Amino acid sequence: MNFETRMKExxxxxxxxxxxxxxxxxxxxxxxxxxxxxxxLNKNLEETKGKITIIRDELGALIEEEF
Amino acid sequence: xxxxxxTVSQLSTYVKQIFDAEELLHGxxxxxxxxxxxxxxGTAYFTLKDSSSTLxxxxxxxxxxxxxxxxxxxxxxxxxxxxxxxxxxxxxxxRIEPYGENVLFQKFLELKAKxxxxxxxxxxxxxxxxxxxxxxxxxxxxxxxxxxxxxxxRTRRNPNVDIVLYPVKVQGVNAEYExxxxxxxxxxxxxxxxxxxxxxxxxxxxxxxxxEVVADATxxxxxxxxxxxxxxxxxxxxxxxxxxxxxxPSAAAELLCEDVSISKRKIVQYTRLLCTNMLRLWQYKxxxxxxxxxxxxxxxxxxxxxxQNCFNAMVQNLSRLGKTIVDEAEQKINHNYSILKKLxxxxxxxxxxACVKANNQFTNSAKSLQVNDKISICFKDGSVDxxxxxxxxxx
Numbered sequence: 001m002n003f004e005t006r007m008k009e010x011x012x013x014x015x016x017x018x019x020x021x022x023x024x025x026x027x028x029x030x031x032x033x034x035x036x037x038x039x040x041l042n043k044n045l046e047e048t049k050g051k052i053t054i055i056r057d058e059l060g061a062l063i064e065e066e067f
Numbered sequence: 068x069x070x071x072x073x074t075v076s077q078l079s080t081y082v083k084q085i086f087d088a089e090e091l092l093h094g095x096x097x098x099x100x101x102x103x104x105x106x107x108x109g110t111a112y113f114t115l116k117d118s119s120s121t122l123x124x125x126x127x128x129x130x131x132x133x134x135x136x137x138x139x140x141x142x143x144x145x146x147x148x149x150x151x152x153x154x155x156x157x158x159x160x161x162r163i164e165p166y167g168e169n170v171l172f173q174k175f176l177e178l179k180a181k182x183x184x185x186x187x188x189x190x191x192x193x194x195x196x197x198x199x200x201x202x203x204x205x206x207x208x209x210x211x212x213x214x215x216x217x218x219x220x221r222t223r224r225n226p227n228v229d230i231v232l233y234p235v236k237v238q239g240v241n242a243e244y245e246x247x248x249x250x251x252x253x254x255x256x257x258x259x260x261x262x263x264x265x266x267x268x269x270x271x272x273x274x275x276x277x278x279e280v281v282a283d284a285t286x287x288x289x290x291x292x293x294x295x296x297x298x299x300x301x302x303x304x305x306x307x308x309x310x311x312x313x314x315x316p317s318a319a320a321e322l323l324c325e326d327v328s329i330s331k332r333k334i335v336q337y338t339r340l341l342c343t344n345m346l347r348l349w350q351y352k353x354x355x356x357x358x359x360x361x362x363x364x365x366x367x368x369x370x371x372x373x374x375q376n377c378f379n380a381m382v383q384n385l386s387r388l389g390k391t392i393v394d395e396a397e398q399k400i401n402h403n404y405s406i407l408k409k410l411x412x413x414x415x416x417x418x419x420x421a422c423v424k425a426n427n428q429f430t431n432s433a434k435s436l437q438v439n440d441k442i443s444i445c446f447k448d449g450s451v452d453x454x455x456x457x458x459x460x461x462x
Contacts, residue, residue: 003330004199010337017344020351027348034341041334045327050201050229052218054209055252062252067218067232 003044010037079151086156092147094240097122097158098166098271101139115143115158126160140167142271144240168270175277178304182279187286188307194291196311197259200323202229204258204290206249209234213266213316220320225327231258237265242275247284254288260323261288263305264295264316276303285309295319416447433458
């Protein structure tokens with residue numbers, strides 16, 4: 001699941017928790033899932049580091065090297 | 068110290084070797100004005116000049132360039148060659164193009180009109196720039212400031228994004244073919260979007276981006292392309308064909324790299340909202356529960372109070388009823404008592420009657436007695452024992 005999809009799921013959970021008609025058991029499960037997504041999103045932002053590479057054409061074969 | 072003399076051929080060959088070995092003199096572009104144009108069996112000889120210098124030129128494929136004449140401002144593509152036979156230096160021309168802002172601009176307008184007609188700029192053909200970009204393919208110069216600018220912006224805004232550079236010449240001979248190839252390579256490569264970028268330059272410098280080959284590559288590319296050529300005021304053909312025009316390469320990086328600090332702030336905000344909403348919901352449910360409990364208590368108290376009243380009324384009723392019953396019973400008892408009292412033998416004896424006991428039992432019949440029976444006669448104030456002397460059948 002990508003960043004945007006998880007953000008969307010989190011938004012939906014927050015919206016559902018705004019509704020007083022949501023049953024308490026369901027709300028608890030939603031809250032737990034929301035907390036899990038927040039954790040995943042933070043981890044995703046902190047841990048990933050992008051790479052910068054350059055493509056070399058060597059005898060017709062493309063080779064990706066560190067820039 | 069005198070050098071050993073050498074022959075003309077030796078010197079000429081040496082000079083030729085120097086010119087042949089110098090890479091900077093091959094595959095270059097030179098601009099100037101044509102003069103002394105002469106055509107002999109497919110070969111054109113002429114001089115290229117500017118305000119202070121001249122260059123002898125020869126073009127062996129002059130049939131392709133018959134439209135040029137003396138006084139034309141042109142750009143020649145070719146190499147410098149030294150001819151040992153004549154001892155002269157010539158520019159060996161491989162291609163001739165019109166040059167000069169007016170000429171180039173005219174060419175630009177013609178190509179623009181042609182591509183517009185063929186649908187290269189059509190809005191419906193343009194692709195959406197994706198969100199959540201992970202890998203950006205860049206077609207640009209390897210050594211220029213442009214790629215550094217893009218990397219810097221990406222590092223500041225979102226260091227998680229990968230950048231894949233396909234290095235190309237961004238000006239000069241055949242630059243347009245390298246750019247077109249770069250677009251095609253990255254179109255089949257693992258990138259989300261392609262940026263074609265170069266820094267600012269003169270209108271002539273930007274010509275590779277005003278070519279049909281680059282326009283076609285851009286138009287036929289399946290991946291979204293962002294053009295970022297020159298400064299904000301520069302417009303090239305690729306800007307019309309691309310899916311998005313960024314005013315500068317840095318601006319392209321700004322557009323494509325979502326600011327991670329915004330995402331971080333958004334996550335913090337959402338985490339807070341998640342907790343607030345949960346707490347609010349919990350409070351709401353708690354309030355509902357409290358109200359329900361209060362309602363139950365109220366109902367219970369009401370029932371209790373109501374029942375107590377009923378009970379009291381019942382007790383009162385019962386008491387009242389009981390009292391009536393007791394009173395009535397008492398009256399009845401008193402009445403009966405008075406009747407019974409009247410029937411009490413002792414009361415009768417008080418009237419002057421007497422009663423007889425025989426064998427310790429009252430008897431009311433003379434016939435039950437026989438002569439000599441021992442009897443007791445009871446009076447109101449005592450009794451006497453007697454013996455029956457005679458039994459009378461009548462009074």
